[in-house]
Amino acid sequence: MEIHIKRMGSRGEPLPLPTYATDGSAGLDLRADEAVTLEPGERKLVPTGIAVAIPPGFEGQVRPRSGLALKRGVTTLNAPGTIDADYRGECGVILINHGREPVHLPRGERIAQLVIARFERVQLREVDALDDTARGAGGFGHTGQS
Template sequence: MTSPISIPISISVKRLPHGAGLPLPAYATHGAAGMDVVAAEDLTLAPGDRHAVATGFAIAIPEGFEVQVRPRSGLALKHGITCLNTPGTIDSDYRGEVKVILANLGAAPFEVVRGERIAQLVPAPVLRAALAEVATLDDTARGVGGFGSTGQ
């Protein structure tokens, strides 16, 4: 089976002064969907706490794309560390520092260490919608059934 051709988009990266010496986002393996991101600061995240962790870089995403910020599965499983607002979206017109909103859902304090991987970035195309206000919507089998309405 052949794999689909992947044409990379070009994303400019600006290293910030407090990101000196840190690796820029990078794919860990050939098949990785996300680029690993490291922390640019040290801090202790107590159980139940959250913090926007500095990464030490800013990016310029081409129009028509976003970059999604996603948690690392190992941190989630081993320590209960996740990213809030997941997946977070970095818009193409944002030029500030990329920060990762980490939350500690675990039972013990977690040490965020400068240079350690905390999240991953996944570029994605963006579709824009044109909304049309109407008086009624078409009927479906589900109708207005909300949360949990399709399961038993």
């Protein structure tokens, strides 16, 4: 599959386009298109400098980078965030610092991953009752396991 990508306004020298870090990577690395400092507990929308044309029937899932989360306490706030197939604006990543120290991310830092995923649209039909299952209405923690 081919995804069209467009560089947005200039914030400096062009950054590398998103790439897969390894042959087995599911996500393309997204980079910060401007330097950002996140104070403990602070969240910011970080621009990536790109827009993408995702085909109908697919979405772009913006996911955290595990190394950034583990080493620096920074993650995406609405994980996974969704880039809809009809959106053509600049992709941004909402980052939050869960750590105890300020975190500075320079321009060009890999801040998130973009996974392209197929989805199905459905039609909802209101009914008076749902079919029974072994789980039934059991909710959070209903199995007794942590």
